[in-house]
Amino acid sequence: MHRFYILLLIGLHFTSSAVAAEDTSLPKRPNIIMIVIDDLGYGDLGCYGSQIHQTPHIDRLASGGMLFTDFHANAPVCSPTRAAIMTGQYQQRSGIEYAIPFTHELGMPLEKFTISEALKQAGYTCGLMGKWHLGHVSRFGPNDQGFDESWCSNNTPDYHTHVSRIGELDWYHNHQIDREPGYLTDLVSQHSCDFIRDNVDRPFFLVISHLALHFPFQGPNDPPLRTEGKIWHDQKHGPLNKREYRRAYRDMLVAVDKSVGKVMDTLNSSGLQNDTIIFLLSDNGAYSWVGSNGSLRGQKGDLFEGGHRVPAVAYWPGQIPAASKNHQTIMTMDLMPTILSLAGLPLPTGLELDGLDLKSTLLRNAPLPDRTLFWRFNNLYTKTNASAVREGKWKLIEQGTEVSLYDLESDLSESQNLASQHPDVAKALQAKFFQWNRPFRDLPASQ
Template sequence: MFISLSCKAKDEEKATNKAKKPNVIVIYMDDLGYGDLSSYGATEIKTPNIDKLANNGVRFTNGYATSATCTPSRYGILTGTYPWRNKDAKILPGTAPMLIGTSQNTLPKMFKSQGYATAVVGKWHLGLGTGNVNWNEHISPSPNEVGFDYSYIMAATQDRVPTVYIKNGNVVGLDPKDPIEVDYDKNFPGEPTAISNPEMLKMTWHHGHNNSIVNGIPRIGYMKGGKSAKWNDEEMSENFLAQAQSYVVEHKNKPFFLYYALQQPHVPRTPSPKFVGKSGMGPRGDVILEADWIIGEFIKTLEKEGLLENTLIVFSSDNGPVLNDGYNDDAVEKIGKHDPKGGLRGGKYSLFEAGTRVPFITYWKGKIQPKVSNALVCQIDLFNSLAQLIGSSEKTSDSENILNAFLGKSEQARKSLVVEANSNTAYKEGNWILIPPYKGVALNKEVNIELGNSSDYQLFNVANDKAEKTNLAKSNQKKLKEMITNFEKIRGTDYKLSAPPLELK
């Protein structure tokens, strides 16, 4: 009798597990380039843990973020909507109000509607509150008002104030007797800055990062108070890891959606002591190695808890790479033979391919077979595709249901895509790239990245011109006209040109 009951219990457990909806985890890197992983061709740096996902899942060679900068891309992935449709979807200061409307549909809301627990851990950078946030009180709206049951975040970026963690709308570890004040326009009387007190710096600034000093690092914006709540930069990665690990352990018996947004390799690059010097490329290479280790530790937790067989993992980056992004950290000097762009042109901030074509991996143990896919996929497609996966009828107009491509069952995906950089847009259709004329400098000298701005139309075929060296706009005007027509069907005609359209023949 005991044996019979035991077998029956095991059969019921198997049936329950089979009926349980899959967990979904999005692991989102920050400024990681198309060529920054060994699974994507890097030879000077090794990323074995991320490579395991890539080599045992679908490694997309044609995967895109919606934007070449962080805030718009994060808006796109969480709303399933092109960020250029929202005029406020730009790189935000730490004091910006919430960019996502509380009535707006979001990825976590869609999961909640299907009975999922939802969480965000890591970088947010989508605004908080309604403006003029009081950091010493409960902050609303926060991620908790746009679909997340649980949130443990930094408000903006590691290089911006406030330099504190925020849990479910409340600053962690805040002493009420030492209230936080934040201002992006003027400093507080008597507070040191990188300009007034350079002797306090352990990391020097190159451009833009010369305001308040926290932990010896100059930041963007001014902050006063909150001493007990300020983060330790070198411990940030493991702190976020611990939060992500705890969350999946505590919610392993219920379907969950976790948006795990790592801060690496965004500046300031502050590897923990055990990774300092490991890459030979300076802090940028070191934090990529640290992030790879962090992801390995996180996967070990999923494996230990028996979650891998019922969890879809999506790995990607918010935009392309940048070396010198405001600090003197030897990223340029020690790059050696490593090419973060992976042979592409441009980088972060750029309309060229390296701005938005990023590592993109889907992994599901036992459900996804190893494959390299050339299907055109974008992060906004996660909304409609994951809705299909979990049985939701919700959808957004910009997102496409390409679930079979994400699961490695098909090469059929989206036909075209509009990407964004600095509020300008470009168009991709198959192997063709169209960049309309835009005002502005062609080269951002501070970061040494070509932005894609030109007084002429630019047309490239990346099938045989991966680095976008040959502009075909004048020699193939038939294709140019076709691309402009198709682009304007999606984008409209109100994008700002610096020159009148060509007289197409």
């Protein structure tokens, strides 16, 4: 009853004020597609300078839209970033600070109000295809958070057999196990294109949440490994020899890039190419031993730039300037308020969002207001805690007793610790983190 009451009030606000809040200079009710590529590094795409990976379809998307150079995941791992995307808030407000393990007990609370619920109340049909990882589908699934249609996995199963590391089948259609055969990247692509065709006459919100490039490292032509009823943690990286990981990673990225091409072809053949906004991004940095974070220090799981500065593209023909670059500091939690604004919808009253509306910077490259951004990460596997603060060119990182301060304008690779040279800056950022962290200090992660 309490959850229904909250959603009803927010829904009434949308109904009464959506028309008045619309921006009449924009097409009404654009379709919205968000493509999230798991573990994609800052240096993995051709449009970001990769000389190893061929990504022509993603590169064309970037050349037709806006490429971001200072775009950040809210966390250096999956689940926290996805919680921030879905809620427009720091993930600490959802109690999710690490990648949710193989359990039915932990997940994003169902009372959290999500972008899909907001869009659904405004008449959008919402679909999610691919990785969910915000709690087990049986208890915390996407259809309980505003999505009308889902084909999804809890985590990252075998790409061919769809079996998880704990020996369970992990491929669901609307929260029910489905044994359809196929390579998972191809299935995500197929169901995404079907969803577009099925909703050609009404506005839709589609999250294409690729399981790739996360391990197990299996390209389309690599062998299956996992079978049901067995624990696979000791072979979590898949069936291949370590020497083959980078090749398999490259093949997986090629498959994802082809999927982007199929989605674009479907939009074009359906006449929706000019009526659809596309955001493409990663949920965190790459593991540097298979992928590339370019010149950035660190990798997935780190609060150095390589762990959370990620590739991102926004595309909307005729609205977002083609072949443009955006150098402003942006976070994944900014996507919810931005998408609602681009859809002509007001922000829900009574809901505290931490993200910013990026509409003006997307459409006109207008500057964003100054702000201080925060990261707090509890690493479940290494049992370490770390935090980071970003304000303008300055970035502070604290891990244990070590304090580091970097000037990202002159040292993007974070090689020169300036904490001793600028103690006043370090202390000021520490004080700001202390204040920001106060409400979350005693909050257990992934409660």
